[in-house]
Amino acid sequence: MVFLLLSSYVFSAKAIELRWQKGETFSEYLDTKGIPQSILEKVDEGDVQFFNEIHAGQKFYELVDEHGNLLQTLIAINSEMQIQLYKNPETKEFEFDIIPIEHETNEYFAKVEVTSILYNDIVAQIGHKMLAARVSYALKQAFNARNFKVGDEVSFFYTQDTRMGMFYGAPHIKAIMIKNRGKEKFICIDEETGRGYDGTYKMEPYTVTSKQKVHYTVGDGGMFSLPLQHIRITSPFSLRRWHPVLKRYRPHHGVDFGAKRGTPIMAIGDGRVIYAGWMRGYGNVVKIDHGGSIVSLYAHQSKIKTKKGAFVKSGNVIGYVGNTGVSSGPHLHLGIYQNRKPINPMNMISRDSKGRSVLKSIVKYEDVDEIFYKKVPIPNAQENKTKLLELLRNQESSYIWKNMQKISKKEDEADS
């Protein structure tokens, strides 16, 4: 019955593609069409839910006669089924049904002349934006678009599902032939990804996971490394903090790392020692000039193991953790100054070295993924190539989508 209805409409009817209005209910839709609300009472209870699931912006179709009278409305409820509201030709009454979505798949051939950008040429000459996008994508890796010359030709064939004479879903490009500056170039398409290849093979990546030795070395990559092998921050950098010994608010122009007395302290970067000795408050202290007006300071040391004027490398031991000067327990106070202004040391230490040893390189065995490539034949490539060559011999004209019987109230957003 349904198919008879459809086919009896086909010759005089026109399909209109529309989008469901925001906030519009199905009953309001019936009002706009002058269809009595009473027909809603006939909707099966199990089907009522589908009427509520129609959402704003959803595409739907109206089939109208030559006078513009509604014959049928089709609203998809998923990719397979649709609500059909149709005028029964015998009773002249509207009825509902839920029917499968009928769409057909056809193959189309296209030949496009390059006049500017291929995408624009396809849109102008074939009238199918999504097709233009798919062809451009397919060529992305296989052909440098800059090499196109005005007068070049791009031929291809593709499949497109249609529903009531309109696009249904995206096209699938099968094969492309480029006539570039008189030379022919064949592009095979991997239908799974839509990518084009210059040849019937593609390189497919695969991953091999293996245990590999990984070296983490001192301070590579970052500006500064950590001054201790293991760090535990006991007091952060602060412009105003409660000083536990002085029992007053004081700025803390450095960061305190708790550590056992005697723990080796390492230079955080290469530089020249500009101070190594006693300073009030800081006890045994070392200052290193790293160049660029940056100075680092290591305070409260139990013992200093460098001299003023010495050149040190990042990771060199310059002293040992202690409790000298004004200090509530063994710890390292690390200060960093730029142009004599204190800055937060944690902002100067490379991310990579945070929480890791910087004394010596660490060797770890880690899972490492390596990507290899293998040559894989593109499915149907040879077959599609043969077919395209045949189409090129026998067919001149392209199927022009913009000439099809279609009234679209709004620009099809999905195609742009």
Ligand SMILES: [Zn+2]
């Ligand atoms: Zn401190």
